[in-house]
Amino acid sequence: MPSTQPLEFLLGQLLTERKLTIAVAESCTGGLICHRLTNVPGSSTYFLGGVVAYAYDAKEDLLGVQHNTLYDHGAVSEATAREMARGVRRVLGADIGVAVTGIAGPGGGMPGKSVGLTWIALSGRSVDRATKFVWDSDREGNKALSAEAVLRMVVEYLSATETVAGEDG
DSSP states (O other), X not given: OOOOSOHHHXXXXXXXXXXXXXXXXXXXXXXXXXXXHHTSTTGGGTEEEEEEOOSHHHHHHHHOOOHHHHHHHOSSSHHHHHHHHHHHXXXXXXXXXXXXXXXOSSXXXXXXXXXXXXXXXXXXXXXXXXXXXXXXXXXXHHHHHHHHHHHHHHHHHHHHSOOOTTTTO
16 A cells, blocks of 8 residues: 655655665755755754755766766766766765756757756665656646655665665675
C-alpha cells in the first residue's frame, strides 16, 4: 500500500533510521527541494544544507562543476547533474548529495533541449546515478515535478538498500 505522507517525511524517516545526511544542489527548482526538506520537524539532524547554483560561475565556484563540462555538455545535462551532486556532497560533507538541473520554461528551450528537460542525480560513496525527465507543464509545475522526482529518487535508493550509518565506507 503506497504511503500517503509527503515524500520529504518518508525521506526524513529513512535518513534518520540509517543515520545518514543529505545535501542538495538545485538549479531549476530554485530552492524548492530545500524548502520541502526543511518543512519536516527535526530535519536539521540529517539535512546539512543546499546550494542554489543558477549561473555557470556558481556551478563551477560553489559546486566544483568543471568548466569544460558546462561548455561541452551544457548546464542541463547528465554530466552537469552528476558533477553537481558529487560537488554538493563533497562541499557539505554529506553521505548523499542530490542535484537537479533543467529548463523550467516557458522559455529557454533549444534544439535538442526542450522546455521541461530535467536531469536529476544522486551521489554517495557507493552510488552515482542520474535520470532524465521531460516534463510537460508550466514553469511552476515543472519545478514541482522536478522536486518530487529528486525526493522520490532518494527514497527509492534508500528503500532498495540496506543502508546503515557508514554504509559507504
